[in-house]
Amino acid sequence: MTVRECMQRLEAEVVVGDEWLDRKVESVAASDLLSDVLATHKHNFLLLTGLSTPQVVRTAELMGSVGIVFCRGKYPPQDAIGMAKVHGIPLLCTRLQMFEACCRLAGLGLEQDSTP
Amino acid sequence: MADTPIVKTFPTEPQNISIISELMYQLKVRDVMTANVATATPQQRLRDVQHIMRDRKISGVPIVENGRVVGIVSLDDIIRALDKGEIELPVAERMTRNVVTIGDNVSVVKAIDEMEKRGFGRLPVLNKDGYLVGIITHWDIVRKLVDMLQEVAMQAEQRERNLAPPTSPPTDHSEVTILEFPVEKDDFENAGRASSAVKKHLQQRGIDPAIIRRVAVAMYEAEINVIIHSYGGTMTARIYPDRIEVTALDRGPGIPNIELAMKEGYSTASDRVREMGFGAGMGLPNIKRCADTFEIESAAGAPTRLTFTVYFVPRKQ
Ligand SMILES: Nc1ncnc2c1ncn2[C@@H]1O[C@H](COP(=O)(O)OP(=O)(O)O)[C@@H](O)[C@H]1O
Numbered sequence: 469m470t471v472r473e474c475m476q477r478l479e480a481e482v483v484v485g486d487e488w489l490d491r492k493v494e495s496v497a498a499s500d501l502l503s504d505v506l507a508t509h510k511h512n513f514l515l516l517t518g519l520s521t522p523q524v525v526r527t528a529e530l531m532g533s534v535g536i537v538f539c540r541g542k543y544p545p546q547d548a549i550g551m552a553k554v555h556g557i558p559l560l561c562t563r564l565q566m567f568e569a570c571c572r573l574a575g576l577g578l579e580q581d582s583t584p
Numbered sequence: 585m586a587d588t589p590i591v592k593t594f595p596t597e598p599q600n601i602s603i604i605s606e607l608m609y610q611l612k613v614r615d616v617m618t619a620n621v622a623t624a625t626p627q628q629r630l631r632d633v634q635h636i637m638r639d640r641k642i643s644g645v646p647i648v649e650n651g652r653v654v655g656i657v658s659l660d661d662i663i664r665a666l667d668k669g670e671i672e673l674p675v676a677e678r679m680t681r682n683v684v685t686i687g688d689n690v691s692v693v694k695a696i697d698e699m700e701k702r703g704f705g706r707l708p709v710l711n712k713d714g715y716l717v718g719i720i721t722h723w724d725i726v727r728k729l730v731d732m733l734q735e736v737a738m739q740a741e742q743r744e745r746n747l748a749p750p751t752s753p754p755t756d757h758s759e760v761t762i763l764e765f766p767v768e769k770d771d772f773e774n775a776g777r778a779s780s781a782v783k784k785h786l787q788q789r790g791i792d793p794a795i796i797r798r799v800a801v802a803m804y805e806a807e808i809n810v811i812i813h814s815y816g817g818t819m820t821a822r823i824y825p826d827r828i829e830v831t832a833l834d835r836g837p838g839i840p841n842i843e844l845a846m847k848e849g850y851s852t853a854s855d856r857v858r859e860m861g862f863g864a865g866m867g868l869p870n871i872k873r874c875a876d877t878f879e880i881e882s883a884a885g886a887p888t889r890l891t892f893t894v895y896f897v898p899r900k901q
């Protein structure tokens with residue numbers, strides 16, 4: 469799975485990072501709690517969240533996330549966009565709720581992991 | 585070990601305006617208007633105005649006499665004149681005389697209000713002496729706001745690029761490098777900058793990415809704690825050839841019960857902090873999990889000092 473394929477399934481729009489859409493997505497982390505995300509053992513994950521703050525980008529950057537999807541029609545603030553550019557993190561927006569978004573990405577061979 | 589550590593201090597950045605309504609109130613008509621206005625005189629023909637509109641791709645032309653606006657001709661007026669065979673008439677005979685104008689010192693919000701109220705998409709702009717100095721349209725306002733928003737993103741981008749440690753790391757790794765960062769209370773804007781800069785530094789040293797991730801996560805959680813729970817303090821990273829030692833030292837108010845604070849899920853964070861995605865009570869336990877050594881000293885009414893070490897040796901799976 470690439471970020472682009474996830475984008476298509478989520479009917480998402482690219483805010484920044486067209487050039488990074490061919491990155492491989494190994495797993496998905498979906499949360500509105502950044503501490504949850506910071507505790508995950510997953511690697512090369514796509515981050516789905518209902519938050520839209522610069523700290524989402526910071527968290528993704530520090531965790532080596534391959535991209536962020538802002539759910540429920542949230543749009544990232546401008547400073548988050550600037551940060552994402554520097555760290556090469558594509559930012560996507562979808563109108564889907566987080567649960568629906570997760571459903572669309574389920575069963576696609578993305579790493580299943582029982583640890584958080 | 586070295587006797588002269590390399591100390592680099594990173595200042596925090598000033599606050600950034602990112603709210604569109606704030607931008608709109610700050611913006612004056614004169615910041616947004618098109619200053620180079622195409623005008624005509626009352627003595628010219630409507631045909632001349634039609635050509636001005638075509639050449640400049642505009643849909644309204646103020647009619648000016650001695651620097652004063654005496655009328656305006658819109659695209660509708662021209663169409664009507666063409667329809668009725670009046671296009672060769674002097675402008676004075678068909679122009680609208682009651683022109684709604686706006687002052688150049690008025691806020692853009694007021695200008696939008698005025699356009700809506702009067703039903704006009706463009707207003708001639710007058711200076712305080714009543715002379716025509718520009719014209720403002722919806723498009724000018726939208727364009728300027730988009731520019732300003734993009735400017736905010738560009739500034740954030742620039743600040744982020746400047747995060748990189750200012751010099752390349754010492755090639756002689758027997759030295760200790762010390763990176764120091766002030767961390768202010770409630771300063772969410774800069775949250776994680778210390779952790780990010782240290783991450784970059786470790787990357788430049790070629791440290792294993794899995795180890796860097798543990799350092800970055802632990803340091804970020806510690807940094808967030810200083811921001812959300814303390815009066816402010818300092819993050820210090822000491823980088824030795826075989827390990828990194830990070831200290832978060834704040835100015836209080838301290839932790840009354842450390843054992844309780846270490847419990848997963850225990851948190852005293854405010855609702856506002858929770859809305860930002862923090863305050864789940866998982867920070868301290870996560871720092872401990874990521875680190876090879878972990879120590880925390882605190883008491884009610886005292887500073888909190890948290891220190892952890894991560895060795896540059898991969899963990900056994
Ligand atoms: N630097 C600090 N100063 C004061 N209290 C702190 C500090 N760090 C942690 N604490 C206390 O310990 C609790 C648990 O911290 P943590 O595990 O990071 O969870 P969280 O930050 O999500 O609340 C905090 O809610 C707070 O009461």
Ligand SMILES: [Mg+2]
Nearest residue numbers: 805809867868
């Ligand atoms: Mg915490």
